[in-house]
Amino acid sequence: MPQITAIEPQKRKKGRFNIFLDGKFAFSADESFLVKNHLQIGQELTGLQVEKYIKETELTKLFDASLRFLSFRPRSEKETSQYLAKKIAHHDSIKYKQALASPQISVVIEKLKKYKYLDDLEFAKWWVSSRVKSNPKGLLFIKYELTKKGIAKDIIEKVLSKFPSETTLAKKAIGKKLKLWKKLPPPKLKNKVYLYLRGKGFNYDTAQEIFAFLQRKS
Numbered sequence: 502m503p504q505i506t507a508i509e510p511q512k513r514k515k516g517r518f519n520i521f522l523d524g525k526f527a528f529s530a531d532e533s534f535l536v537k538n539h540l541q542i543g544q545e546l547t548g549l550q551v552e553k554y555i556k557e558t559e560l561t562k563l564f565d566a567s568l569r570f571l572s573f574r575p576r577s578e579k580e581t582s583q584y585l586a587k588k589i590a591h592h593d594s595i596k597y598k599q600a601l602a603s604p605q606i607s608v609v610i611e612k613l614k615k616y617k618y619l620d621d622l623e624f625a626k627w628w629v630s631s632r633v634k635s636n637p638k639g640l641l642f643i644k645y646e647l648t649k650k651g652i653a654k655d656i657i658e659k660v661l662s663k664f665p666s667e668t669t670l671a672k673k674a675i676g677k678k679l680k681l682w683k684k685l686p687p688p689k690l691k692n693k694v695y696l697y698l699r700g701k702g703f704n705y706d707t708a709q710e711i712f713a714f715l716q717r718k719s
Contacts, residue, residue: 502545503527508535520554527551530558556605563588563609571618575627578619579651582606625652625660633664637674640667642702667707674701675711687716 503522511517511529519529520540528551530540538554546554563585570576570584585606613619625647632638638646640661647657665673675697682693691712698708 502547503551505540505542505544505546508540508542522546522551528555528558530554531561534558560605560608564612567609567613568618575624576619577621577624577650577652578610578614581613581619582610585609621652622656622660625656629660629664633670637670637701639670639698639702639704639707641704667703668710671698671703671707671711672714674698674703679715690715
């Protein structure tokens with residue numbers, strides 16, 4: 502059986518240690534993990550124990566990496582799962598990849614959900630709110646974005662029902678452009694309005710409605 506020949510503190514990460522088996526690096530762990538499992542130099546480990554320890558320590562590292570990933574902005578479950586899959590795929594060690602198969606990703610995801618770090622409903626609310634406030638997009642475009650991020654259809658419909666109508670969003674989207682276009686003749690204005698709104702993901706009927714609205718105002 503492999504034997505623990507060294508337990509060395511990491512230089513860059515305080516409180517973490519590298520464990521060596523038979524003179525070769527095996528895995529890293531924090532101090533609480535060492536105490537919990539009573540790991541010490543000279544101790545012999547079975548193959549199953551080594552695999553178990555690698556899985557446990559790597560799951561902890563994946564969870565911590567997920568928290569860093571989520572610290573930049575809210576994420577959907579799908580985004581986070583894809584991130585974790587890439588982390589595992591890019592790992593140099595085949596042993597680690599075997600220990601951390603896709604079911605382990607689910608373990609991390611469930612833990613993140615348990616502690617409210619992941620919530621697709623809250624993510625969808627945040628995503629739509631940001632689209633409405635800073636850079637209005639058409640509802641079909643927003644639906645497409647949320648679907649790509651793995652948000653369920655019922656959540657999308659629920660969230661969008663609480664936000665402004667397509668027409669209201671289109672008026673807001675085009676508001677700043679009207680000052681630049683106010684002197685354009687109707688044919689050119691119509692072309693500008695249609696192209697701009699279609700580029701923002703609004704449908705043809707909404708673009709037509711907005712142009713008619715602008716004509717009534719002028």
